[in-house]
Amino acid sequence: MTLDLAMSLIASVGVPAALLLLGWLAGRWTEGSHLRRLAAAEAELAGLFLSDVKSFPPSPEATGGATLVIAEVVMGVDYLKHFTARIRKIFGGEVRSYSSMMARARREAVVRLLAQVHAQGYDAVCNVRLEMADIGGSVGPRSMPLAAILASGTAYRRRPQP
Amino acid sequence: MIVVNTEWIPGYRIVRTLGLVMGNTVRAKHLGRDIAAGFKNLVGGELKGYTELLTESRRQAIERMMAQAQQLGANAVVNVRFSTSAVTQGAAELYAYGTAVVAQADTREAVPVEDPSSAVPPGGGEGQA
Secondary structure, eight states: OHHHHHHHIIIIIIIHHHHHHHHHHHHHHHHHHHHHHHHHHHHOOOOOOOOOOOOOOSOTTOOOOOOEEEEEEEEEEEEHHHHHHHHHHHHOOOOOHHHHHHHHHHHHHHHHHHHHHHHHOOEEEEEEEEEOOOOGGGGSOOOOOEEEEEEEEEOOOOOOOO | OOOOOSSTTTTEEEEEEEEEEEEEEEEEEEHHHHHHHHHHHHHEEEEEHHHHHHHHHHHHHHHHHHHHHHHHOEEEEOOOEEEEEEEETEEEEEEEEEEEEEEEEOSSOOOOOHHHHHSSSOOSSSSOO
């Protein structure tokens, strides 16, 4: 009898508590290391020019061709953030755990886009579009919060080739 | 084949516009990926299986679009746009479309460029989340 009670207590309280703890520890660690990686990559790619206009700034007479670059990234949140978001929905207001997920996913997508621009020998990218991709996991009753970002742009050369 | 999402290609002249070309694909993740993503969602971070799914679908959609352009005799596709939709839970559609054109390398000194403000059609329509 007491064993049954103990088992059901563990199942109903212990497991979610363990998942919250796991989410808190692992989530903090993955987020911290991701933000550090992002900062390093952004600093490395800072020389590239990024814009969302269609006209190849600074001069529309850019030469040397152009190519489409695309990057995608899908990110989720940890269990603790999922939990705090649910609490937040009771009181309303900014759901910070999800805003930070979206922001990180977009930064990662832009970094991947710039990495491709650099790898293909271009120094600028224009007409950058960041859209939220609709992938199956983000709908339905048992939905997981996902940030699926599809970034695209046109890479070109800002400076004429020597 | 040159593919860009702008309306012209720097250093090239568009000599003929052949019309809209498109490619789509609906792909599903296999169960293993769904389960792995479920576990990954406990600790947060990138869901690599789903990123791969997007990469594969995007490649396939663009390949189909380029095949169509090739059939029309184009050597470039301009103004490419993407659109996605979740057809059902666990499957994603990726749709790529653009305008097939024949572009010629411009060897003249000054490239005649249309006024960009007049070249942009009113209201892009797509691209917003």
